[in-house]
Amino acid sequence: MKSNVTMKDIAQKLNVSSVTVSKALNDKDGVSEELKEKIKQLADEMGYRYNTLAKSMKDGRSYNVCVIIPERFTGMAQSFYLKVYQSIAQILEEKSYYGIIHILPKEDEEQLKLPRIYHERRVDGFIMLGQPSKGYIDLMQSVEMPLVFLDFYDENNHVDAVITDNFYGAYDITNYLIQQGHRDIAYVGNLFSTSSIQDRFLGYYKSLLEHKIHLRQEYIISDRDDEGVFIDFELPEKLPTAFVCNCDQVAHLLMERLQRDGYRIPEDFSVVGFDNDIYAKLTKPELTTVEVDIDEMAKTAVKFICEKMEKSEVMFGRVAVKGKIIYRDSVRELNDSKSRDIS
Amino acid sequence: MKSNVTMKDIAQKLNVSSVTVSKALNDKDGVSEELKEKIKQLADEMGYRYNTLAKSMKDGRSYNVCVIIPERFTGMAQSFYLKVYQSIAQILEEKSYYGIIHILPKEDEEQLKLPRIYHERRVDGFIMLGQPSKGYIDLMQSVEMPLVFLDFYDENNHVDAVITDNFYGAYDITNYLIQQGHRDIAYVGNLFSTSSIQDRFLGYYKSLLEHKIHLRQEYIISDRDDEGVFIDFELPEKLPTAFVCNCDQVAHLLMERLQRDGYRIPEDFSVVGFDNDIYAKLTKPELTTVEVDIDEMAKTAVKFICEKMEKSEVMFGRVAVKGKIIYRDSVRELNDSKSRDIS
DNA sequence: CTGAAAGCGCTTACAG
DNA sequence: CTGAAAGCGCTTACAG
Numbered sequence: 001m002k003s004n005v006t007m008k009d010i011a012q013k014l015n016v017s018s019v020t021v022s023k024a025l026n027d028k029d030g031v032s033e034e035l036k037e038k039i040k041q042l043a044d045e046m047g048y049r050y051n052t053l054a055k056s057m058k059d060g061r062s063y064n065v066c067v068i069i070p071e072r073f074t075g076m077a078q079s080f081y082l083k084v085y086q087s088i089a090q091i092l093e094e095k096s097y098y099g100i101i102h103i104l105p106k107e108d109e110e111q112l113k114l115p116r117i118y119h120e121r122r123v124d125g126f127i128m129l130g131q132p133s134k135g136y137i138d139l140m141q142s143v144e145m146p147l148v149f150l151d152f153y154d155e156n157n158h159v160d161a162v163i164t165d166n167f168y169g170a171y172d173i174t175n176y177l178i179q180q181g182h183r184d185i186a187y188v189g190n191l192f193s194t195s196s197i198q199d200r201f202l203g204y205y206k207s208l209l210e211h212k213i214h215l216r217q218e219y220i221i222s223d224r225d226d227e228g229v230f231i232d233f234e235l236p237e238k239l240p241t242a243f244v245c246n247c248d249q250v251a252h253l254l255m256e257r258l259q260r261d262g263y264r265i266p267e268d269f270s271v272v273g274f275d276n277d278i279y280a281k282l283t284k285p286e287l288t289t290v291e292v293d294i295d296e297m298a299k300t301a302v303k304f305i306c307e308k309m310e311k312s313e314v315m316f317g318r319v320a321v322k323g324k325i326i327y328r329d330s331v332r333e334l335n336d337s338k339s340r341d342i343s
Numbered sequence: 344m345k346s347n348v349t350m351k352d353i354a355q356k357l358n359v360s361s362v363t364v365s366k367a368l369n370d371k372d373g374v375s376e377e378l379k380e381k382i383k384q385l386a387d388e389m390g391y392r393y394n395t396l397a398k399s400m401k402d403g404r405s406y407n408v409c410v411i412i413p414e415r416f417t418g419m420a421q422s423f424y425l426k427v428y429q430s431i432a433q434i435l436e437e438k439s440y441y442g443i444i445h446i447l448p449k450e451d452e453e454q455l456k457l458p459r460i461y462h463e464r465r466v467d468g469f470i471m472l473g474q475p476s477k478g479y480i481d482l483m484q485s486v487e488m489p490l491v492f493l494d495f496y497d498e499n500n501h502v503d504a505v506i507t508d509n510f511y512g513a514y515d516i517t518n519y520l521i522q523q524g525h526r527d528i529a530y531v532g533n534l535f536s537t538s539s540i541q542d543r544f545l546g547y548y549k550s551l552l553e554h555k556i557h558l559r560q561e562y563i564i565s566d567r568d569d570e571g572v573f574i575d576f577e578l579p580e581k582l583p584t585a586f587v588c589n590c591d592q593v594a595h596l597l598m599e600r601l602q603r604d605g606y607r608i609p610e611d612f613s614v615v616g617f618d619n620d621i622y623a624k625l626t627k628p629e630l631t632t633v634e635v636d637i638d639e640m641a642k643t644a645v646k647f648i649c650e651k652m653e654k655s656e657v658m659f660g661r662v663a664v665k666g667k668i669i670y671r672d673s674v675r676e677l678n679d680s681k682s683r684d685i686s
Numbered sequence: 687c688t689g690a691a692a693g694c695g696c697t698t699a700c701a702g
Numbered sequence: 703c704t705g706a707a708a709g710c711g712c713t714t715a716c717a718g
Binding site for chain 1: 687688689693694695696
Binding site for chain 1: 347392393394395396397399400403405417422425426429432433436439441443444446448459460461462463464465621625
């Protein structure tokens with residue numbers, strides 16, 4: 001395969017103009033079917049490859065969408081965002097866009113440096129995947145380019161955002177525990193750490209309220225300090241029968257702690273998580289949890305960004321995508337017995 | 344920030360030509376320092392962004408390097424390749440290239456479909472990260488474009504490849520076990536599954552040979568079938584005192600099995616792994632293992648691909664990058680006692 | 687149905 | 703030190 005064949009080369013061989021070749025290869029009107037076929041065939045034979053850079057330059061669009069992920073979300077076991085990116089890229093592909101991943105280095109985030117791809121005009125829109133610093137959010141807003149937030153939102157900015165339905169996810173899974181006969185249910189998570197921990201807590205709380213179950217302060221168990229570093233759990237004197245953990249990793253840690261203390265799960269305690277990530281299957285027994293609908297989130301974000309790239313005025317607001325409960329073996333049904341003693 | 348400022352716009356404002364603006368912004372000779380400054384400043388004020396697409400078209404290069412990862416390597420807990428990509432992208436960035444990740448869908452791999460980015464001439468070179476099918480390897484070879492294999496190599500093709508030093512990694516860690524007094528050492532892995540399992544086995548074997556330790560067939564314990572699906576371990580009648588596992592995940596599985604059988608680690612058995620991935624810290628106790636030098640591998644691969652993009656004749660052959668042992672708590676020192684009974 | 691002309695935004699090679 | 707001309711590979715709008 002020679003690599004430098006252009007439309008002009010094809011045109012010359014057939015004694016036509018490059019305009020005709022262009023039309024033929026793009027399947028446009030104005031060329032006889034016969035000639036079209038001949039051109040396409042010759043293009044194939046000559047190993048012609050369409051040069052999109054030329055087209056890009058012509059119509060001033062790069063056909064690239066940049067997916068920015070803050071570096072801190074890319075650590076071990078954080079394959080969640082990679083999966084989201086993968087889904088995004090695939091959907092963009094169908095629309096003939098490229099999804100370009102950009103892992104935002106910590107320094108760039110602090111110094112408010114936009115990706116080089118922006119300064120070099122190689123991008124038509126941004127999907128911000130995972131919450132960056134406040135300053136960076138403002139920066140992204142200030143450049144006039146289509147922008148969608150994914151998996152977080154910002155109170156103060158009017159940016160289209162696609163998020164997991166944290167609230168109803170936690171609500172659903174707490175309801176499930178109550179259906180199984182649990183009444184003493186704790187929530188595990190630092191309420192002041194992230195908005196998703198907070199929203200999940202509120203979903204849990206709503207479920208309690210609807211079932212007229214009193215929220216006990218000592219049943220709100222912190223899992224990390226305000227910097228996000230995990231801390232030892234301080235379990236209350238009187239233990240609940242079930243724990244709603246704000247994420248699978250914390251459920252994993254909690255189960256280890258309980259098992260170390262000699263308890264069995266789910267016999268002694270039921271535990272549920274959120275995310276359905278790798279930790280959900282690392283626990284013994286495996287975890288009942290809420291699975292995030294990655295494909296739906298990706299699809300929605302791509303739809304938004306594409307429409308915004310077409311006509312930049314459109315706004316979609318904040319959209320929450322519902323997840324679904326994955327039932328495994330970390331929850332025990334409490335048969336009528338209202339409460340129990342720990343032996 | 345207006346988005347459509349061009350060199351011409353800047354030129355007109357200053358009553359100079361766009362050639363002069365181009366020279367000034369690229370810091371080339373032929374413009375007075377004074378004028379250069381003025382131009383740069385105005386460019387800033389006007390929110391000028393350099394249009395690399397135009398440059399790309401001019402010199403027929405996209406400045407993109409495509410990193411292809413077969414889909415099956417991107418599952419949960421497979422953040423290894425993401426980290427490699429991250430490192431690659433960062434190093435390419437320093438050289439003003441873009442690293443474009445492309446997750447190769449299974450169907451495309453089967454149907455031998457190259458990434459669209461190739462057909463659209465938006466890429467100057469490929470880094471193949473992770474071993475694809477034989478057919479796909481041949482396909483990649485057939486397109487005349489700079490190509491580097493990363494983390495695998497192919498016997499039959501003369502392609503530059505950067506790999507982990509599986510052989511010496513396993514050799515080193517087996518030596519370490521022997522230093523700790525172990526003589527009865529098993530290897531865990533299906534020798535016919537992948538070349539890295541095989542190479543690691545051979546490193547283990549070399550260590551035995553050098554210490555005049557007889558290789559016992561029943562000490563080669565398979566971990567997966569030929570399709571790569573994990574199977575139950577068949578442990579030999581007489582158990583060894585130490586296990587060299589072909590990867591951390593398998594070490595994790597083995598430790599679970601042994602612990603389920605009532606053994607303690609490292610008191611009853613020593614276990615070592617390879618990779619230092621997430622599984623190495625999920626085991627209790629944490630795993631002594633071989634860490635792959637991701638940055639060095641990435642650096643080498645990028646160096647190769649860049650030089651090949653400059654002048655395509657250069658060849659580097661196969662380069663193995665050494666890892667290093669990470670000492671944790673899964674190995675026990677055997678004080679002189681040659682062998683032991685299991686109580 | 688076919689094509690000459692102009693232009694996308696930049697750079698290179700050359701002339702002054 | 704400065705700039706007019708030509709060209710990268712394509713497409714659009716228009717003329718025939």
